[in-house]
Amino acid sequence: MNEQASILIIAIPLLVSVLNIPIGLLKRSLCYPLTVFTTLSCVYLSFVIADTVINTGNISYHVGGWEPPWGIEVAIDHLNAYMLVIISFVSFVVSIYAKNSIEKELLPDRIIYFYTIYLLLVTGLLGILVTGDLFNLFVFLEIASLAGYALVAIGEDKAPLATFNYIIMGTIGACFYLLGVGYLYIVTGTLNIADLTRLLPALYHSKVVLAAFAFFVVGVAIKIALFPLHTWLPDAYTHAPSTVSAFVAATMTKVGAYVMIRVMFTVFEPNFTLNALPTTEILGWVASAAMIFGCIMALAQTDLKRMLAYILVAEVGYIVMGVSVGNRAGFTGSVLHILNDSFMMVSLFFVAGAIMYKEGHRNIKNLSNLHKKMPVTMGCFIIAAISMVGVPPTAGFFSKWYLIHGAINAQKWFFVAFLLLSSLMVAAAFFRIIQNIFFQPSESHTTHEEPVRDEVPCSMLLPIVVMSISLLVIGFFSGQIIDSLIQHAVPKGF
Amino acid sequence: MDTITSITPIIVISTSLVATFLIFFTGERSKNLRETWTILASLIKFAFVVSMLPAVLDGKIIEFTLISIAPGLTIAFRVDALGIFFAILASFLWIVTSFYSIGYMRSMNEHAQTRYFCCFAIALSATMGVAMSGNMFTTFLFYEIITLCTYPLVAHKQTPEALQGARRYITYLLGTSIAFQLTAVFLTYTAAGTLDFSNQGLLNNARESGVSDIFLTIIFVLYMAGIAKAAIMPFHSWLPAAMVAPTPVSALLHAVAVVKTGVFVVVKVVLHVFGVNLLTELGLGTALAYTASFTIIVASVIALKQDNLKRRLAYSTVSQLSYVILGVALLTPSAIAGSIMHIVLHAFGKITLFFTAGAIYVAAHKTEISQLDGIGKKMPFTMAAFTLGALSMIGIPPLGGFISKWYIGIGSLEANQLPIILVLVGSTILNACYFLPIVYAAFFKEAKHDDNHGHGHSHSHSKHGLEEAPAIMVIPLVLTAIGAVALFFLPSVFLDLARMVVISATGGN
DSSP states (O other): OHHHHHHHHHHHHHHHHHHHHHHHHHOGGGHHHHHHHHHHHHHHHHHHHHHHHHHHOOEEEEGGGOOTTTSOEEEEOHHHHHHHHHHHHHHHHHHHHHHHHHHHHSOGGGHHHHHHHHHHHHHHHHHHHHBOBHHHHHHHHHHHHHHHHHHHHTSSTTHHHHHHHHHHHHHHHHHHHHHHHHHHHHHHSOOBHHHHHHHGGGGTTOHHHHHHHHHHHHHHHHHTTOTTSOTHHHHHHHHSOHHHHHHHHHHHHHHHHHHHHHIIIIISOHHHHHHTSTHHHHHHHHHHHHHHHHHHHHHTOOBHHHHHHHHHHHHHHHHHHHHHTOSHHHHHHHHHHHHHHHHHHHHHHHHHHHHHHHHSOOBGGGOTTHHHHOHHHHHHHHHHHHHHHTOTTSHHHHHHHHHHHHHHHTTOHHHHHHHHHHHHHHHHHHHHHHHHHHTSOOSOOSOOSOOOOOOOOHHHHHHHHHHHHHHHHHHHHHHHHIIIIIHHHSOTTO | OOEEEOSHHHHHHHHHHHHHHHHHHHTTTOHHHHHHHHHHHHHHHHHHHHHTHHHHHTTOEEEEEEEEEETTEEEEEEEOHHHHHHHHHHHHHHHHHHHHHHHHHHHHTOSOHHHHHHHHHHHHHHHHHHHHBSBHHHHHHHHHHHHHHHHHHHTTTOSHHHHHHHHHHHHHHHHHIIIIIHHHHHHHHHHHSOOBOOTTOTTTTTTTTTOOHHHHHHHHHHHHHHOGGGOOTTSOTHHHHGGGSOHHHHHIIIIISHHHHHHHHHHHIIIIIIOHHHHHHHTHHHHHHHHHHHHHHHHHHHHHTOOBHHHHHHHHHHHHHHHHHHHHHHOSHHHHHHHHHHHHHHHHHHHHHHHHHHHHHHHHOOOBGGGOTTHHHHOHHHHHHHHHHHHHHHTOTTSTHHHHHHHHHHHHHHTTOHHHHHHHHHHHHHHHHHHHHHHHHHHHSOOOOOOTTSOHHHHHTOSSSOOOOOHHHHHHHHHHHHHHHHHHHOOHHHHHHHHHHHHHHHTOO
């Protein structure tokens, strides 16, 4: 069972996503419980996998019984297991949240297909994580991306245009990635990651390998919206349905970061990545620029979702910066930040969705007295915002702690300064909103009665509360998460 | 040194956190019940703090580790003489402030009182957390919590002016702490490999292990810039801006929680992070002492020009806080003792002054000093308390303020810093210049016949009779004024604690 869990975790959502259409056409209301149940089973399987990895070591499952490198291998170590838990948990929580939000924002006949594509996206993301094969990874990356385009496109009026942008950039990224895979296949004749790790060191002098590496890095950088290749992200994530924004913001860039880490430190040796080309040096500076640029743009926005999207651009910078400094603390910080940022993004986009649900807009200048209408939601918003700023004891602080340590250990003082500066700007961005919500007197002078308490439905409120409480819980258990999973994922030689 | 493991620090902190929930859920439904929670929590908290006193006076240290999150990131408590000193002060003044707040908020019919009392309680929890923290991480954690939970207090009135003041408040405090203090914490961890406080200073051995002097100097400067709550110039301007808050909040900011936390953390950094020896070797104490002297004089001069009573008090606070920093920066036993004593003596004096400012506002709706002519006849108790508070600030015996100035003066002689004596004398004269005219005007000038506040009815009987604020406000301010006097005659417990701090910090001289 434990072995099969690693393939079931993609087989189940894939199967259900197809079944969803006939079932939904018979009885539309069945789609929602089916989706929730599917993602719940993914959560269960991911825990089984993580438990297996922690207790008995890495999992290698040969699909169809064919031995790698000829057959397809599902290879899971601590890093995959960690990512699997994050992604499946987020997809479960988002699927609970989806129902009311989607019914409010989408046309009724699209709801069945929403669930179908949503599960397809989950499949793609989990597939990227479990596979031990570079080409398979590309296939799943495309499944996830195509599903992502579709989900974004069903959003607001401007969504199709944003999606068009997204498709073009995303396809370029995928092409670059595929070119990298092709080049490696030319020189090694294999696509299996473990096999490549074994064969590549002898070929590090080859120009083809260097070119492949460059293609990989740029391709993935587009997929994770690393500044200045981020241009597709703010539009796409602003105009997508709230549920979709929450899910893609929390998962797509994180899985992309996972791919980047895999390629840089598993397919290629850390030694090569850090020394052969000035890649990490460049990535570090680009990431710093992303941190600053994302925050400045976030400060300039009046649309809540757009602001969050720009903050996401900055957060991607954090993750890449941590990886680029090339030491244990920085890497730990990056990997921990993948978890934290994914949870923070879900919480914040959930709140944005809740505001959309009740108020029908998301202009941050027009939020006054919301805390009286939606006290629980706004309380959760504050927790998530504080975590985003990085105030202890929320989760956000601990990953920043490791990131900054990594930068200090690497003597990259500029990165330290940029990290702190961007924290300050994030603080400014969020306090602006908090002040508007809590302290700005209402502009409508016509009604002076107290706003009535009016929270979003339970199926939306519960996920919001769970996610923001988990931000506190994760904060306190950061040490344990690092001890049991992340420290084993740190590449050798760090 | 003996250490005891005890859960009391947790109880002390959680008392007012529990109260926060009770206050929140009681809400506006039953105001009396809500206020009961505040009072009960303040009394219980004080009792628990005092219960730790005998052990600390015996030379023991009470420790408790709450949770160890990751290496270097431990939430731990360590109650030593310095910690209990501050904890007693803050928890005692909370009791007084609670009564006063209730009186003020009800008289003024302020809105959002539940929020106000909730934030108040959290602020006190966090202050206790800073007082009893066992490492720099815990200190930073609670320092930030204080900033965040006092923001709603400063913004309480929600007018554009209040929001602007509050924005400046949070920008300065949160900005400097993230930009500078957090960096300093990181660098400290890098240099020393630990963040746990020690009596000799946790960086004491850093030099031997190859950390350069420049690196240590940078850390020190970052700390001083990062602790904006201590209002060292040029990081002081949030304090006058925060005067838009209701007066009990100003009292909380100035005497109980915020600025006292700032100077307490400065003392902590000087004594327990760097240590007297290291700072003497680096010569950083003297630099800090002269920065503080600059702040003392300049802030006093600015205070002279303020007509708004609360703003004058605010600048006075800026200058008085630097006394604490000056004392500890001189790094000699007497100066350190004087600096620690000044924390408590200034607290009693300044809380009295703010209480009187609030009482004047409630009873007579006056905020400017030029309006206070003859008010002493209408509010004799209030103005008598004001006089005592002012005299204590100036440092005239037999008032508490004299003790700390005396010790700091002796300390500057010990450190061979004669110019510091001039600073002390100069600032005493300036203090007298900005406080005594108020006292003179209140008691000896005739009241002007102005009706610019629309209180026509008060005009009719302004010639005779008392017009004091409610008793629940006057009694606390009289008590704190008496406290300011009593501390001159009976400073024993506080002085003992201060001596213990000095002995442990200077290695038993």
